[in-house]
Amino acid sequence: MQLPKFLWMADRLAPGSTIGILGGGQLGRMLSLAAARLGLKTHVFDPDPDAPAKDVTAFCTTAAYTDEAALKAFGNAADVITYEFENIPTAALDILEPLAPIRPTREALRISQDRITEKDFLNSLGLKIAPYRAVDTLPDLEAAMAEIGLPAILKTRRFGYDGKGQARITNTSEAPSALASLKGAPAILEGFIDFSREVSVIGTRALSGAVACFDPGENVHENGILATTTLPSHLTSAETQDAVLLAGRILNALDYVGTLGVELFVTKIGLIVNEIAPRVHNSGHWTEAACTVDQFEQHIRAVAGWPLGDGSRHSNAVMENLIGDDIKTAPDTADAMVNIYGKAEARPGRKMGHITRISPKG
């Protein structure tokens, strides 16, 4: 009788085991490289034959997320399954679930796939968030504007990233065009937050339940896309403690295993949670240059059932995203840690790489 794999998954994965990664973009690529340093193999699943992560592993599958046979073969080849993005179709997860443990859990995915579910969850923890209302129709939107007030931001409930699927409303007359811009997708109206800064906390929870958070970084966005993350942030030490504790509460409440990103607004009434991402996060890329163990390795350690590593920060850091043609001069950068994602085409607005400059903590 063949023992089901989950029986021996109670222990940590041995080096040489295989971590299945759903999604082969830059996050999957960096997860794969982190796994490699720990002696773990990875198997990357992505419909795109040119997905960047496929260059850095011997094992990959090119198939649609609806391809049952491909998913089954992938699930059988993996000792544990993780993912680099939150919008994995539920049907794919149904096929994979009996074959290998999925970490982080499906519950974390379910909650973060829909902005309403996510806000409800954060609300249930008593965390401060922006006022919000579900919006499907123009009357919904008008009622929501009346309750929340303007300015406000209309967003799609699902599949939004890097400022896509969003429209700011400052005047009620803009409501119809804002709604039309979302092309009928279910939406959410969020009250506008008057914040002084944006920060994020990247935290990891081990299979044992142990939690470790990296120092909060301060983010600057340009055109809806993260431009820089700077460490240390301008948070007071009390705010830093608040930020880390609330990330820990989210991780525990989700019975989470892996790395999670929490975006926060710093306001006069304290820290407001903007959104969570159940995966490694762009605002945590600085950790590869300024910590012994980075967010990618922490994630791999967690999903492999290993103890978390030392994520303390040895240096100050400024991470700068390389967007579109920014990548052209990256090879000439000699005074920083350079990371180039291996994407063939440098389209405008596309994340092509990042660089991190460190300096002594002083």
Added chain:
Amino acid sequence: MQLPKFLWMADRLAPGSTIGILGGGQLGRMLSLAAARLGLKTHVFDPDPDAPAKDVTAFCTTAAYTDEAALKAFGNAADVITYEFENIPTAALDILEPLAPIRPTREALRISQDRITEKDFLNSLGLKIAPYRAVDTLPDLEAAMAEIGLPAILKTRRFGYDGKGQARITNTSEAPSALASLKGAPAILEGFIDFSREVSVIGTRALSGAVACFDPGENVHENGILATTTLPSHLTSAETQDAVLLAGRILNALDYVGTLGVELFVTKIGLIVNEIAPRVHNSGHWTEAACTVDQFEQHIRAVAGWPLGDGSRHSNAVMENLIGDDIKTAPDTADAMVNIYGKAEARPGRKMGHITRISPKG
């Protein structure tokens, strides 16, 4: 007309280019991972189908170094060729040379493949080395002992590593058995050096001729195998400067492109060069934890024609090799950077991984 590849090799390789790596052991694996972070592809050539580097790239060849067709296909797939070990058969290089630039140059390989050639070269630069004599027969050995004195070390001229192919002679009566232990291989007798410490300098030379060296590390060997490398070393600042300058002289004299390791003995009469290795070196593994750009990335930058990166040391470091069963507890190590090579079998004396602990420079 197809332009020969070397015409555009005058410029730096673009991200997406392919670096061919001869040898798929742990050094090839770490080179491949470093290339990946820079957006460069790698193609690993190794006769062993289970060579560790093959897990971390989509492109590999499993064939003998005498397989002309396989070598040609490999050479054609590569934009530049490098290697992880110095004992590549000359005939293989003859096949590869017209197909893509080989970096570091064949001259560096030729010199370091034979201990006599290497000593002659170091001598020609006026560097201090142990007295040495070529030994093929017992009369050669007896003459060499008389000239050099005892104790002395008899070594094979070629293919030695980790203390293999060596015999120490303290008494003339041991000469026949020492020679017999080398099984007829051409040999060299080296005078014994009374040293207080062993250090090594890892240096890199760019295609432009620019040279950058990492801080010298202090090495402790056990059973002929490197056990630890510690930074900073106990060298005085004058000795540190000497060490770095002599590494620079070696790199320049070889018109070298890539990373090279220089092992030095610290003695009462100054620094004595023990040996050079035309490749990334075990005693440079600490750089991945304590420098923004490590020895592997410097090597890749050099062979790709990129400017060298910032190899300054942000932290103190102790690198510890994990030999044989040492690897078993590696996944539980939480306070250090862990590197596991992905070798299936943990044989005694086999290098399985390493860990590096860093601490503030203070």
